[in-house]
Amino acid sequence: MAQQQEQQRYRLPVPPVQTYKEHRDDPTTDFREWLEKFEIYVRIVEANMGPGQHLTNSVKNDYFCLHLGSAAMKTFRATPTAREMNREGAEQVTYQDLVAAAKTHFSPRVTPAKAHYDFHIRVQEPEETTEEYLTALRILAEDCEFENPVGGQMNWHLMLQMIAGCADRQTQQDLMTRRDLTLDKVIDTMAAAETAKRDCGAWHKGGDIHRMTDRRGRGRGGSYS
Numbered sequence: 001m002a003q004q005q006e007q008q009r010y011r012l013p014v015p016p017v018q019t020y021k022e023h024r025d026d027p028t029t030d031f032r033e034w035l036e037k038f039e040i041y042v043r044i045v046e047a048n049m050g051p052g053q054h055l056t057n058s059v060k061n062d063y064f065c066l067h068l069g070s071a072a073m074k075t076f077r078a079t080p081t082a083r084e085m086n087r088e089g090a091e092q093v094t095y096q097d098l099v100a101a102a103k104t105h106f107s108p109r110v111t112p113a114k115a116h117y118d119f120h121i122r123v124q125e126p127e128e129t130t131e132e133y134l135t136a137l138r139i140l141a142e143d144c145e146f147e148n149p150v151g152g153q154m155n156w157h158l159m160l161q162m163i164a165g166c167a168d169r170q171t172q173q174d175l176m177t178r179r180d181l182t183l184d185k186v187i188d189t190m191a192a193a194e195t196a197k198r199d200c201g202a203w204h205k206g207g208d209i210h211r212m213t214d215r216r217g218r219g220r221g222g223s224y225s
Contacts, residue, residue: 022069022070022072023070023071035102042060060095061098076105081101085101112145115145118140123165125167141158159186
């Protein structure tokens, strides 16, 4: 009884998870983002079950299919992989296999060649901050397989592309002359230049307003005093 009361005391609220696609005309959302939220939801449900408790494979599969939504399930069932799974029987299909099949259908990965192309042509937009640009590159890099021996190290490729795509030419030239660069140093240099440029622009703008006010004041009376 005491153990049940303790579990009740620490029970976490379970936020509702939006279905991926209930109706055909629903706006399409990113499947990977939806899946990440769904798996957080499952972890909270399992945490509320008590220490060491987990949903069974078949129950997780049911939860997953329920939250896919009617429209998404209709198209997913028609895929060859889903039809093969159906022939094997629901009890034989693991949650991991079900999710992998859904990923292939709803969020197919681009080929490594296309992923590398998209990564290497992505340059910083004029009004894009260093942090926003880095985030965009990290998202593109997910499909580039940089962590494997063929692709090399993720940070190395991010660093090179941050320099190649830097919108500020003076900062870019400065970075290309340095030999001791790391990704963190490139980020710090670009962010510092970005801050200095913004602060300098605000300072000049303030100076222009002051001079304009000064000219107007002198035009009316010659001085402020």
